[in-house]
Amino acid sequence: MKFPIQFLWISLIFLGSLSLSSKDTNQVSAKENRVESILPTTPESGSPWGDSSERLDTIDILNLVDEKNSQKRWQDANKEYATAIDYFESGRKNIEKRREDSKKDIYYEDRYEWQKQIRKENKEKEFQKQIFDLRSQTVARLVKGMNLLDKIENPKVKESSPYLDLKSGIYRDYIKHQEAFKNYLQVIDFTHRYMDLSSKNEAEAEPHRLLALSYEKMEQTAIRSKNQELYYEFKELKKKHLLRFAEIHYGRDSKEYASIEEKVGKDF
Structure with missing residues (x-):
């Protein structure tokens, strides 16, 4: 569809x-x-849908670049993709570390179990908001990478493996974050786009x-x-x-x- x-x-x-x-x-x-x-x-x-996303080296696009800016746009999109991956992974690890460290904190003013539970729930809400913000900023970079690739119009470049591999990688990460957001229409739309890129993706x-x-x-x-x-x-x-x-x-x-x-x- x-x-x-x-x-x-x-x-x-x-x-x-x-x-x-x-x-x-x-x-x-x-x-x-x-x-x-x-x-x-x-x-x-x-x-390739595992926890660790695939980074792509900056490479020549098989000497197919007839359009002046195609190579630069591919490189810029790849940079946005790599930055998005690193940004999310480092941010997630930092939040997880702070979450673990918070479990060791002792608040002597919390005398009752219900007070401790409320504090714990409020802390978790803070961490969930931080993850949400981290995902949102990561998605913004992925969308920027998509837009750069969409500006490449040379048919030979758009059919090349480097172009398709990069676009596939960006789509995969975008879909993962949309699933985490429970944006199921976005998941459906971009998963179909992903599969339409190549028979390998559909398989x-x-x-x-x-x-x-x-x-x-x-x-x-x-x-x-x-x-x-x-x-x-x-x-x-x-x-x-x-x-x-x-x-x-x-x-x-x-x-x-x-x-x-x-x-x-x-x-x-």
């Missing part, structure tokens, strides 16, 4: 007037987050795992908005990517694939 249609969904959801039957609503509401119960919670071993299991999870979240949103048409659309897309994930991750001849296929066949 393409970009303009995906962003039409959000308005359709809140303007939708078709109602689900109470039976359908009750059945599905009682089974929220079902995809999470049968899928791995982290990317597979060796996946990775992780994008399909993320799409299955995100479509389930949108399915639940459609239920709450009483939009029957979108509910069934999201449900079918969820099942499609659930099967594709199982095919790539487990193999079509595996017991795991057969089990997931059976669930999908029962209108999971």
Whole structure:
């Protein structure tokens, strides 16, 4: 599903007037987050979607640069990408260290357990806000990198491995942060963009795992908005990517694939 249609969904959801039957609503509401119960919670071993992002060396773009500024724009985008990775990783480690150090602090004025609990919760809210701000600033750098790449118009450059690898890397990190923000429409949109970049990207299991999870979240949103048409659309897309994930991750001849296929066949 393409970009303009995906962003039409959000308005359709809140303007939708078709109602689900109470039976359908009750059945599905009682089974929220079902995809999470049968899928791995982290990317597979060796996946480029792991915790550590891939940095790309600044290299010539295969002598394909006919456009004067293509090389510089690629280098500038790569710099933004590397800076975003380093900025987030160092910031996250710093916040985690302060979080651990705070556990050792003793406040003698907190005489009761409820006082200690409130202080602990307030501290955690501070750390969560810091992580949120860190992600937001990291996303801003990633978007800047995307915009630099989008300004490259030379067709040969845009088909080259360095261009596609860099754009893929930026998209991966952007998607990870949007998932952390629970911006599922953004996850869906950019995961499709990621897969459209190359057949190699489409053949990775992780994008399909993320799409299955995100479509389930949108399915639940459609239920709450009483939009029957979108509910069934999201449900079918969820099942499609659930099967594709199982095919790539487990193999079509595996017991795991057969089990997931059976669930999908029962209108999971």
